[in-house]
Amino acid sequence: MSGGPQTTSSRSRTPFSLDALDFGFRPGPPGPDSRYVYLQEDRVLLDRTAMRVLSAEPPPCGAPILPLGCSGDASVSAVLLAPGDAPPGTLEPVGLRDLSGMVGDEELGWASRAAQLASFDRDHRFCGRCGRPAAPSPVEHARICTGCGATVYPRLSPAVIVLVERGTSCLLARSPRFPSGVYSAIAGFVEPGETAEHAAERELAEECGVAATDLRYAGSQPWPFPHSLMLGFSATYAGGEVRADGIEVEDAGWFEADALPTLPAAGSIARRLIEEFAVRVNTRDSLLSGSA
Ligand SMILES: [Zn+2]
Numbered sequence: 001m002s003g004g005p006q007t008t009s010s011r012s013r014t015p016f017s018l019d020a021l022d023f024g025f026r027p028g029p030p031g032p033d034s035r036y037v038y039l040q041e042d043r044v045l046l047d048r049t050a051m052r053v054l055s056a057e058p059p060p061c062g063a064p065i066l067p068l069g070c071s072g073d074a075s076v077s078a079v080l081l082a083p084g085d086a087p088p089g090t091l092e093p094v095g096l097r098d099l100s101g102m103v104g105d106e107e108l109g110w111a112s113r114a115a116q117l118a119s120f121d122r123d124h125r126f127c128g129r130c131g132r133p134a135a136p137s138p139v140e141h142a143r144i145c146t147g148c149g150a151t152v153y154p155r156l157s158p159a160v161i162v163l164v165e166r167g168t169s170c171l172l173a174r175s176p177r178f179p180s181g182v183y184s185a186i187a188g189f190v191e192p193g194e195t196a197e198h199a200a201e202r203e204l205a206e207e208c209g210v211a212a213t214d215l216r217y218a219g220s221q222p223w224p225f226p227h228s229l230m231l232g233f234s235a236t237y238a239g240g241e242v243r244a245d246g247i248e249v250e251d252a253g254w255f256e257a258d259a260l261p262t263l264p265a266a267g268s269i270a271r272r273l274i275e276e277f278a279v280r281v282n283t284r285d286s287l288l289s290g291s292a
Pocket of ligand 1: 147
């Protein structure tokens with residue numbers, strides 16, 4: 001990997017999305033080829049025999065159905081089971097996080113989309129403006145108030161994640177919420193009125209007391225817990241002494257590329273940013289030592 005502009009890596013695969021999926025809004029009566037993602041109480045139902053979440057099992061009568069898109073000519077929909085409903089066939093509930101690594105990219109992409117649209121549907125049954133019931137739009141993923149006509153769209157919460165580099169080391173921090181020993185890049189939600197770049201610089205200053213320059217966009221990842229979109233950046237250190245804010249960050253520091261701490265789970269964009277940095281530094285080092 002070169003240290004030049006990243007073109008292909010910005011489209012690298014990250015779980016919970018897949019560019020090849022067709023998310024067109026095509027509601028309609030189910031056909032024999034229709035496929036369903038079953039959801040029940042924040043869990044996705046999995047066929048453990050086939051290790052698949054896309055199911056051909058027809059939905060029970062009256063179960064709410066949300067169109068998700070198409071797979072070839074077949075429609076794909078989410079089916080929302082009530083807490084007490086018996087799952088169809090041999091399906092069994094699994095947490096969405098646990099599905100990563102258990103099922104293929106396409107299956108995980110559909111599960112991610114189903115979980116986010118189901119969460120939107122559940123949390124927007126009434127109008128936030130006038131309080132009357134809101135109904136699904138017949139033409140797009142939205143809910144429309146039956147009283148005042150206000151339209152709401154599925155909520156996405158953009159967040160930035162930024163890896164600051166200083167020579168052969170990078171700035172990593174740990175949140176009190178992380179598993180023991182895990183360090184990651186600095187992250188935070190984008191505030192109203194802010195650019196992603198401003199959010200990255202603000203979070204670095206607030207949480208770690210560090211300034212950065214030369215922010216470089218490195219790709220994005222849907223993070224369906226419940227509705228984030230992670231915008232990844234790498235950046236170059238520009239000043240400041242590292243100090244953890246003691247709230248969002250309990251410890252932070254510079255870590256050499258060949259002496260990294262325990263990193264976040266594989267599949268996160270944070271992990272990818274850190275690993276790509278380490279490969280870049282280690283490749284550069286080995287080239288320099290080879291030419292010495
Ligand atoms: Zn209303």
